[in-house]
Amino acid sequence: MNSYDRVDRIGPFDVVRVLGNGGMGKVYLCRTRAGQQVAVKVIRGELAGIHEIRERFAREVNALRDVHSPYTVPVYSAETLTPPLWLATRYLAGPTLDVRVVTSGPLSGRQVAELGAMLAEALAEVHARGVIHRDVKPSNIILEGGEPRLIDFGIARTAAGTKGLTLPGTALGTHGYMAPEQLLGREPSPAVDIFALGAVLAYAATGRPPFGTGQPASVRILRGTSPRLGGVPAPLAELITACLATAPTDRPLPSQLLAALGAQLGSASASGASASGDSAAERPRQPRQPTVPVAAPPHRCHVPAASGAGDPCALRPFAARLLDAGLTRSLVRKAVLHDAH
Numbered sequence: 124m125n126s127y128d129r130v131d132r133i134g135p136f137d138v139v140r141v142l143g144n145g146g147m148g149k150v151y152l153c154r155t156r157a158g159q160q161v162a163v164k165v166i167r168g169e170l171a172g173i174h175e176i177r178e179r180f181a182r183e184v185n186a187l188r189d190v191h192s193p194y195t196v197p198v199y200s201a202e203t204l205t206p207p208l209w210l211a212t213r214y215l216a217g218p219t220l221d222v223r224v225v226t227s228g229p230l231s232g233r234q235v236a237e238l239g240a241m242l243a244e245a246l247a248e249v250h251a252r253g254v255i256h257r258d259v260k261p262s263n264i265i266l267e268g269g270e271p272r273l274i275d276f277g278i279a280r281t282a283a284g285t286k287g288l289t290l291p292g293t294a295l296g297t298h299g300y301m302a303p304e305q306l307l308g309r310e311p312s313p314a315v316d317i318f319a320l321g322a323v324l325a326y327a328a329t330g331r332p333p334f335g336t337g338q339p340a341s342v343r344i345l346r347g348t349s350p351r352l353g354g355v356p357a358p359l360a361e362l363i364t365a366c367l368a369t370a371p372t373d374r375p376l377p378s379q380l381l382a383a384l385g386a387q388l389g390s391a392s393a394s395g396a397s398a399s400g401d402s403a404a405e406r407p408r409q410p411r412q413p414t415v416p417v418a419a420p421p422h423r424c425h426v427p428a429a430s431g432a433g434d435p436c437a438l439r440p441f442a443a444r445l446l447d448a449g450l451t452r453s454l455v456r457k458a459v460l461h462d463a464h
Contacts (some may be wrong), residue, residue: 127136129420133207136153136155137154137155138152138163146251147167148165148166159161172206177203186245190276192249193241194273195274196272215274220266221261221265224261232355234388237388239384240380242271246273247377247378249316250313254276255316257311261320299333300337301341301344302319302371314371316382317366317376318371321333321364321374324362325355329355329356361442429449
């Protein structure tokens with residue numbers, strides 16, 4: 124790689140263009156030699172030169188490789204030892220949540236509940252791997268096929284979580300979405316992501332951040348100012364308020380949030396089904412259940428390989444490549460079951 128400003132190649136990837144630029148570095152749209160698009164985030168040179176950051180970055184990348192959720196993006200490749208440090212993930216072309224709200228307006232109560240359930244499931248999987256996002260916000264949520272994909276894991280925490288370091292230009296988070304303990308510089312826990320998720324859901328429901336924007340929003344959070352939730356349905360507002368609790372221990376766990384939102388969605392579905400004049404096409408969808416791994420089904424080959432091939436199945440080599448790229452058996456099975464319904 125030539126430089127951070129004029130880049131033609133990052134690792135094995137050819138650079139197409141810059142997707143974004145932040146305090147930690149730049150995100151590039153790249154292509155593999157076969158033409159596959161990937162998003163590659165490159166850490167700023169002055170940060171990548173710090174030994175502690177390289178160590179933490181390597182640990183978190185290794186943890187993220189084990190994260191398998193429908194609502195995150197798989198890690199394809201990474202350089203964690205020698206600067207420049209970079210992380211390559213699947214490229215998503217869909218709009219971010221903030222763009223969706225700005226262009227089309229706030230989401231409905233049901234849409235917000237569904238969004239919250241899917242993001243809670245994503246955070247449950249990420250936290251189980253020992254990773255804290257630390258910068259959950261609308262611009263880090265990309266919508267794909269009507270479902271969220273949480274992006275930009277671990278990078279902010281990689282720098283901000285290193286004690287005793289002053290990192291010029293490094294953002295610890297985003298004003299309006301940082302929990303009080305995060306603003307005070309304390310060691311983060313998974314509860315900071317729940318606080319940010321509450322602020323994200325409030326934004327999605329109202330079209331405005333619940334504490335405002337910029338530094339004044341952080342001041343309001345530290346003062347314990349009540350979030351602005353006018354117009355949010357009462358049951359949903361109660362859950363958002365719990366997520367935005369000042370004390371980390373007062374915030375729900377992702378599993379608790381997922382269960383509560385699932386109950387709300389189930390109640391809405393039952394009400395819609397009992398309402399007179401509702402057709403089946405108009406009824407709300409059933410709440411999504413948490414994704415759980417399932418045993419691999421027996422192989423039934425319907426596409427035999429050419430005569431004389433080493434493997435009698437023509438599809439198995441392609442499936443193996445997909446699995447190696449980060450597509451898990453549970454995700455494949457979930458997609459098949461979803462399509463069957």
